[in-house]
Each structure stands twice: as structure tokens, then as C-alpha cells.
Amino acid sequence: MSELKSQERAYNPANLFIWMVGTLLALGAIYDGIDYIWGKGWALDELRTIVQLVIVDDDSWWPMYNAAKARLLNAGVYQTVFFEERMKFQYPPLSILPFIIFIKIGMSWETIREVMNAISFASILLMVAIVYSLIVILFKRFPISGKFDWKYKIPFFVISLIGTFSFDAIVRAQYLGQIQVILDLLVCLAFLLLLLNQKYFSGACLALAALVKPQLILLFLWALIRKEKEIMIGMIAVFVPAGALSLYVFGFSEHVQYLETLSLMGKHGEAYWPNQSINGLLHRLLSDVDALTFPVNSYAPYNPFIYGATIVTTVMLILLGLFFRPESSSRGLSQDRKLTGYSLDMATMLLLVTMASPIAWYHHYGIVWPFYVAAFVVLCCLRSIRRSWQTIVIGSLLSASFLLLSNRFPALTSEAFSAPPINLLLSHYLFGAFLFLAALLMLRRTLAGEYRNN
Numbered sequence: 001m002s003e004l005k006s007q008e009r010a011y012n013p014a015n016l017f018i019w020m021v022g023t024l025l026a027l028g029a030i031y032d033g034i035d036y037i038w039g040k041g042w043a044l045d046e047l048r049t050i051v052q053l054v055i056v057d058d059d060s061w062w063p064m065y066n067a068a069k070a071r072l073l074n075a076g077v078y079q080t081v082f083f084e085e086r087m088k089f090q091y092p093p094l095s096i097l098p099f100i101i102f103i104k105i106g107m108s109w110e111t112i113r114e115v116m117n118a119i120s121f122a123s124i125l126l127m128v129a130i131v132y133s134l135i136v137i138l139f140k141r142f143p144i145s146g147k148f149d150w151k152y153k154i155p156f157f158v159i160s161l162i163g164t165f166s167f168d169a170i171v172r173a174q175y176l177g178q179i180q181v182i183l184d185l186l187v188c189l190a191f192l193l194l195l196l197n198q199k200y201f202s203g204a205c206l207a208l209a210a211l212v213k214p215q216l217i218l219l220f221l222w223a224l225i226r227k228e229k230e231i232m233i234g235m236i237a238v239f240v241p242a243g244a245l246s247l248y249v250f251g252f253s254e255h256v257q258y259l260e261t262l263s264l265m266g267k268h269g270e271a272y273w274p275n276q277s278i279n280g281l282l283h284r285l286l287s288d289v290d291a292l293t294f295p296v297n298s299y300a301p302y303n304p305f306i307y308g309a310t311i312v313t314t315v316m317l318i319l320l321g322l323f324f325r326p327e328s329s330s331r332g333l334s335q336d337r338k339l340t341g342y343s344l345d346m347a348t349m350l351l352l353v354t355m356a357s358p359i360a361w362y363h364h365y366g367i368v369w370p371f372y373v374a375a376f377v378v379l380c381c382l383r384s385i386r387r388s389w390q391t392i393v394i395g396s397l398l399s400a401s402f403l404l405l406s407n408r409f410p411a412l413t414s415e416a417f418s419a420p421p422i423n424l425l426l427s428h429y430l431f432g433a434f435l436f437l438a439a440l441l442m443l444r445r446t447l448a449g450e451y452r453n454n
Helices: 002-011 013-038 042-051 061-072 077-084 093-104 109-139 143-147 150-166 168-176 180-195 199-210 214-225 229-250 252-268 278-286 304-323 335-356 362-385 389-406 422-453
Strands: none
Touching: 013 042, 013 109, 013 150, 013 362, 013 389, 042 150, 042 168, 061 077, 061 093, 061 109, 077 252, 093 109, 093 229, 093 252, 109 150, 109 168, 109 180, 109 362, 150 168, 150 362, 168 180, 168 362, 168 389, 180 199, 180 335, 180 362, 199 214, 199 229, 214 229, 214 304, 214 335, 229 252, 278 304, 278 422, 304 335, 335 362, 335 422, 362 389, 362 422, 389 422
16 A cells, blocks of 8 residues: 555656756755855845835836826827837836826825835735646646645645746846736736636736737737637727727827837837847847947837848747647547646747747746746646656756746856857847747647547
């Protein structure tokens, strides 16, 4: 009997998951500790700062506050803030409505930034709970769930907590005062709701995120191609009233000027190293621009080759997300199994939308943390059902990409690594994203094949 229990523990995918993800988190913690003692120590300093709710920067809040003030003074939001003051305000008009309300009810700038900082930190705490729920739900969907012991829920929660508060993109976004943390929460919640077959609400969460980050509207096209009517209806239920409200409050001309700002940003891009996109990589390789200094009031110089390459790669990545569908051949499956595949499908599209953007700051990759958790759970379950070379390759890709995407390497942000071609190392987030993309595509194909074989 004891031998049987020992064998069950050995093949329990929960053990493998805890071992794999725990090891990766431990490696990141060891590196951060070494960097804190002998390096720059950014990661631990920033973590301590955000846990103490200390406000350091207002990367989103200050431009949004200024845009709201411009609107209240009946000045053109984008003409005043973006084109005249040259402040990098890249958000749609409706995004500043809460700030307009705050100002109108008499809140000071200091109070507003404290409120937004608290909301953002609460979003991180909610992500911890959602990620924990993802782990438990996914493990219960595989035939090995009979071996799922409730005692595993404690290490699952520890992984959710430590993983969320050590994922560099999430911590950095909170430290910078970035609305991206709230968007991370909305995407994380949309992912969980799709797993739970709450597609209307999943679509609504995606639409709410798209009100701040318009490129996420591409998820509507993704849902249309997959004939996911519930997700489309959920998105429309947000888009229609939000669009009507935005036109009523801001007028048509502001939306036209917003499109002009998007066009200018897409045409130029950013060479600064935190821009972890193909556009940023090409600028650092081909443009004579300092990749280590953030240009507060300007963008990278226009380069027709870089602009053309950005458009081509953007289209290719988006088309891959829209039309790669191994799950479509898995008919006759239970609803839970289908939802697992569809959720990984949505994760792939969200990753590709981020990678395809001309400007993809490293903190934009905070959305992938719950996707990693889901991918590791599914991989561990597949590995327990059938061992194959595919699962070994997928595990290697997931692990390598996680280390590149979830950690920062301050030593690389120095003059020694600023010149081409060595500055390719500055794009380690982007390379990690490509490895994660390869892992997701392989995992989805392997999962679909496993479904067909059973």
C-alpha cells in the first residue's frame, strides 16, 4: 500500500507542477538576491516599495490627470497634451473620464494618485486569488484529478502569491504608477471566466481592457472567426454604451486626433530598451539613438525600413493568432476540455497582440503570468498521462521563456551592452515572448492530439 501511494505521488502532476514552477521562482529569487548584494538591487527595492504602498512614479496617472484638466478647460486633449506639451499621453479619450470626475468632486492631485495607487495594488492582490483559482480549476479537469489532494492547495497559494509579486512586469508596472496593472487584472479575470464558461463576462472584461488599450479590440475579430457569439456579445455590451458615452463627452474631433496620435507613435516607435517589440529591437540595431535613455518628449526617428518591417511582422503575428486553431479538430469533447483549449487559444492571441504592437513596454507583458500558470498545469497533466519528447520540449521552452520574461537583468542596462549587435541582449523579454509563443503553439497542438487519441 505504501509503495502504491509513493508511486501515485511520483506521478501526480501537482508534484511536478510545484517542483517546476517552484524551481523557476527560486532561481529568480536567488538571482534577485545576488543582484541586491553585488548589483543594482532594483527588483527587491521595487518590491519593498510597492508592498509599502509608497508612490514613486506616475507614469499613467500624471498624463491622464493633465489630459483631464485640459478637457475641463475646454482645450483639445490631444492637441494640448500630446502635440503641444509633448507629453506621451497614449490613452483613448474615455480613459480620463474617472479623472474628470475626481477633479470635479474636488479631489486634489495628491489624493487622486493615492487612490489610483491603492486600486492598482488591490488589483495585484486580486490577481493572486485568480491565479490560485486557475491552478485548482485546471487540475480538476484532467483524468488524474482523482489523485488531487487538498493539501496541495497550500503550495498552490504560495506559488500564486510569490509568483505574482515576483513577476517583474507586474511589480514594475505598480512601481511606475501604470494603469497596466488594472489591465492585467481584467485580462486575468477574462481568462478565468472563459475557463468557467462565463463567456459573456469574459468578453466584457476584454472590452473594458480595450477601452484603455485599443489593440485588444482584435480579440473581437478573434471571437468572430471562432464563432464565439457569447464573447462577442459581452464585448459589444461594453463597446456600444462606452462608445456613445465617449462621443457624447469628448466629441468626434477628439477621437480623430487620438487616431492621429496612434499613427504618429506607430510610425516612429521607441528605441528605448524597455520597448520589447520588434520595432524597438530594429531601432536599437539600426538607429543612432541612445537605447539607455528615455526620451521624455520625443519618439524614435522615422525609418521607412523599420516602419515597413514593423507593419509586416505585425500583420504576420496577428494572422497567426487568428488562424492557428488545432482545437477546432477536437470534436466530441466535454465542455471542460474544450474550454481549456479555447482559453489557451485566447492566451496565444493576447500574447501576439502584445508582441505585435510597435511599442510594447516590458510591463505590458504582465498579462502573461496567468497564461504561464495555465500552461504549466496543462503540461504537467499531459506529462503524467503520456510521456513524450513533445512534453520535454514544451517544458524546456516554457522554463526558458519564463526566466527571460519574468525577471529583469540590470547588468544588461549598461554602456557595455548598448551598441549593436550586443544590444540584442536588451530584448530578452521579446525573445522570451517568442519562446513562450512556440511553447503555447506546441502545447495546444499536443493537447488537441491527446484529446483525439482519447
